[in-house]
Amino acid sequence: NAGVTQTPKFRILKIGQSMTLQCAQDMNHNYMYWYRQDPGMGLKLIYYSVGAGITDKGEVPNGYNVSRSTTEDFPLRLELAAPSQTSVYFCASSYLIRTETGELFFGEGSRLTVL
């Protein structure tokens, strides 16, 4: 099993450019998450999804968009990149059913620099 796969691993963007970070999981997990890692701040939730067609905002959604058309894929789109979006982005997935809580499985991260 590949688990959670993120691409690209590294990217440099110019201010105002747009790009999409890809995330795919092959574990049939219903929940998927996007976090960003800022120094000294831990992981901040950007968006999450509870299943195909259902997404919701996290703590820091401004400047980002997501979609979830399939169970497997949860891309994160950055429109009009800004230096404040320089960060390491982690995609994660988990399997949650009504009375259980599952741990998150993380991708390897995508390091984005906006200059």
Next chain:
Amino acid sequence: ILNVEQSPQSLHVQEGDSTNFTCSFPSSNFYALHWYRWETAKSPEALFVMTLNGDEKKKGRISATLNTKEGYSYLYIKGSQPEDSATYLCAFPTSGGYQKVTFGTGTKLQVIP
């Protein structure tokens, strides 16, 4: 925004020392608490998922306890080894409806040989 706090922020211990750190979370509407280990240049990996007040979980030299009434969890490492050097994160899933998972800022542990 949920307040999930971890202390201390960083810790240096000698090899062989035992250590512990704290995660504080809202005690109302408790659902579960996760602990993750995050090594440098890798991704976080789950250590424990804790759901019941008084829970105690153990994996090798690492153990965790949970007090949902007062809103804290302790992570203990017995006889620290250099390979234990990592950032330890706790995470708090919200209860009810869609489940967001909020992470604490982590405790960075450095074990000195």
